[in-house]
Amino acid sequence: MPVSRLYQSVIAASVALAILGSTLGGDAIWLHYVAKPLATLLIAGLVWRHHTPQHQAYRRALLAGLAFSWLGDVLLMLPKAVLALGFELGLAAFLLAHLCFLRALTRDARWARPLWPLLLLLLIGSANLAVLWPGIAPALRPPVLAYMLCLVAMAAQAITRARSLATPASTLAAIGGLLFLSSDTLLAYNKFHSPLPASALLVLGSYYAALYLLARSLPAASGALPSDLTSSSST
Incomplete structure (x- = not known):
């Protein structure tokens, strides 16, 4: 489904303001608080406005994943003075988001066939977790481990599905899954290991x-690209 340049520009502006507000902090943090969940809602709007009947199972699962991502955005940015368990609840919200994305990615492709993407990403995830483990509070270790496994499963299935369908749109989902894995890995290193330079740009940029x-991978079940992407690639 075509998406206007204006709508895409508003998404880009919201992402830029979320990154700017997080980077500047202080009196500018309100930009982050407003723009971060707004950007997620705008991206969810890309999926909401798609009504092709053959894509509804994929669409519903994506919308649920984006809704939980929005909830995670809100919970993670709340200060501890407002919500003491904000990080734990945010982690749970994103875990549910990845379960929804995983459901979408298994609607038209077999789970973990082939198996090597899952094994490879599990190996990489385990290596990263081994580095981060000493910096993770004991109470957080079980939920962080569960989250890592769920995230890896989602990203691996996105790769598996792209290999199975071999469509441009399924490739978008695979790249999106890997970017989600990269974003959360960077976030984990910034939180549990040592501060990263330009962390807001790296983490939020890859996340969005x-x-x-x-969101743009929605038509992948039929192998079709969104028409605006098709037209742009032919020019």
């Missing part, structure tokens, strides 16, 4: 690119 590509 992941959400956008997952």
